[in-house]
Amino acid sequence: MSLPRITADTLLINADIRTMDPLVPRAEALAIAGGRILAAGSEAEMRALAGEGAEVLDAGGRLVLPGFHDTHIHLQDGGHHTVESADLTEAGSAEEIVEAMAAFAGTHDRPWVFGSFYNSALLTEKNLSAAVLDRAVPDRPAMVTAADAHNACINTAAMRALGLTAATEDPPEGHFVRDAEGNPTGYLHERAVTWVNHRRPQPTDEEYREGVLWAQAHANEHGITGVLDALVEERHRRIYAAMAEAGELTVRVVATALVKPGEPAEEAVARLSRMREQAQYEMFRIHSAKFFFDGVVENRTAAMIEDYSDEEGGNFPVMFPGEEIAALFPAFDAARFQIHVHCIGDGAVRAALDGMELARKRNGPWPSRHQIAHIQFIDPADIPRFAELGVVANVQPLWARMEAPVSEMSIPVVGPERSKYIYAFGALTRARAELVLSSDWTVSTLNPFAIIETAITRKPGREELDVEPLLPEEALTIEQCVAGYTMLAARAGWRDAETGSLSPGKQADLIVLDQDIFACDPRDIGETKVVMTMLGGRAVHGGV
Incomplete structure (x- = not known):
């Protein structure tokens, strides 16, 4: 008794395919069955594998590669930060942080105002502090997080809401930047960022x-x-x-x-x-x-x-x-x-x-x-x-x-x-x-x-x-x-x-x-x- 012949339900033709498979490194067409690769080869060979009613996709001679894998990414957290925050990617100065955060705060009345993705090489504890953020958001807690997620800053209202004072000890592997009198400036390093994130209102x-x-x-x-x-x-x-x-x-x-x-x-x-x-x-x-x-x-x-x-x-x-x-x-x-x-x-x-x-x-x-x-x-x-x-x-x-x-x-x-x-x-x-x-x-x-x-x-x-x-x-x-x-x-x-x-x-x-x-x-x-x-x-x- 012969086994039923597997036929393709989808063909991708007229393509410059680099398969990354050393056995068949290049091809001009692919046959797909049930969401999996059936074969790669010439268009004629792949058409011979097509089942009745198979969908034919013409790649127009374009390059086809396996789907890419990003092997170090923060998909869930990054998506959430993008959705909830002001985008500070282009902010190159404290003044631009203030402008972006003030504008974003004006778009909603949520209890906290967040911003993300500032450049920590340009904005550091030397030019970013609670006092700076207070100019943008004086009336409710605010937090901005660097693109590297190893640095952040909160405003005075956030420090008050979280109980962050001179008496608060640094968390392990973290640091609250302080002024000459030992008072937190609002700038956060490493696990101090985590300390705040665990205490802020949770999404x-x-x-x-x-x-x-x-x-x-x-x-x-x-x-x-x-x-x-x-x-x-x-x-x-x-x-x-x-x-x-x-x-x-x-x-x-x-x-x-x-x-x-x-x-x-x-x-x-x-x-x-x-x-x-x-x-x-x-x-x-x-x-x-x-x-x-x-x-x-x-x-x-x-x-x-x-x-x-x-x-x-x-x-x-x-x-x-x-x-x-x-x-x-x-x-x-x-x-x-x-x-x-x-x-x-x-x-x-x-x-x-x-x-x-x-x-x-x-x-x-x-x-x-x-x-x-x-x-x-x-x-x-x-x-x-x-x-x-x-x-x-x-x-x-x-x-x-x-x-x-x-x-x-x-x-x-x-x-x-x-x-x-x-x-x-x-x-x-x-x-x-x-x-x-x-x-x-x-x-x-x-x-x-x-x-x-x-x-x-x-x-x-x-x-x-x-x-x-x-x-x-x-x-x-x-x-x-x-x-x-x-x-x-x-x-x-x-x-x-x-x-x-x-x-x-x-x-x-x-x-x-x-x-x-x-x-x-x-x-x-x-x-x-x-x-x-x-x-x-x-x-x-x-x-x-």
Whole structure:
């Protein structure tokens, strides 16, 4: 008895397809059946697989790629902040913050007024304070949060509502900036931001859901079909699970659950194991443990091996003591969690690698693909350790350009010698490290094509600053960038059996672009538009 022949219900023809599958790297047509890739090949071959009434989509000769994966993004929080806040992205001064916040406050009568995404390299504790925000919002609490989420500021009404006074102690791994008399100025560093967020009025689940709906549409518009939400707690799990059960997600979400300093390893593993058990959906999974090992250079919380090189000097300790890392990393590794670590300074990077090496020695090697994110600075001795330990470098290339956060903040603080290894992506790839690209949205744009352009040019876009490239020897190729958003990104998220390439049996997650990013001038890549994004064989953005 012969098995029934599988036929395609959708054909994509007249396309320049790069499948990212080494067995069939290029094709002109795809056959799709039940939301999955049936085959790739010539148009004639694919038409021969079409079932009766199959839909035929003409790509118009355009480039087709697997859907992109953003492997470090704050989808739920970013969507919510975008929906509830004034957009401060373009604010370059305290006066512009005041103007934007005053205008936004006039649009609603909610109890608090929020603003988000200001540039913490331009607006610091030196020029932003409660007194500044009081000029914009004098009559109710207000809070502005930097794009990096490591810095924020609240007004006097907010300090009063929260009970923040000179007697309030700094939270662990956080700091309330104070004046000469010890009174809080309103400016917040690191976990002081969290302290405020936990005490402010809490949004409803519906408000968070609306944020996810907005954010995933924004991601789909830019060709993103999969994300790794880089910080989830119980609320995030609850919202994503409800949306997965309701069939509302249009991006595939994997997530990394937060672990905080001081939590015993056994308790932390048990807590995350319960979260993992409650997050096993086709469209949403928790698979990893998230650690913050340091903060950012802008507020001098990057952990370096040696002290800072500027006149002020000093340093910042790794946020987890060595004995905690030695307990937590092997425990999570043994429980088959991926480990995902925020590391800006070279000291944080080394501590993370040491912990991962210890876990490997204790438990033996397995395809964990533990990840270190950001890697703004790295000691050259640690570069080969990524490949040796099977650790994935999760990088945000948009930051690798000679703008204020680098030229005015990072290089002066860290010094010229260590700055030879700032965003050393080329050196990592030459040392055979597996590199994935991501945005850290809402810290910066999630547009992968703007990110790819800077990864190749190490410069801002044409419409931005005209500056010299930042360490051009650290540039990536277009091939490395696309792999870092597709095949390697899917593998880093433990979902390469289902996505990452347009291979038979995998999900039909793909994008159609308006230009060939492999052939155009690299300085034009950032202008690329997504004509269609398809998830599981269904268009979730645009169409052809």
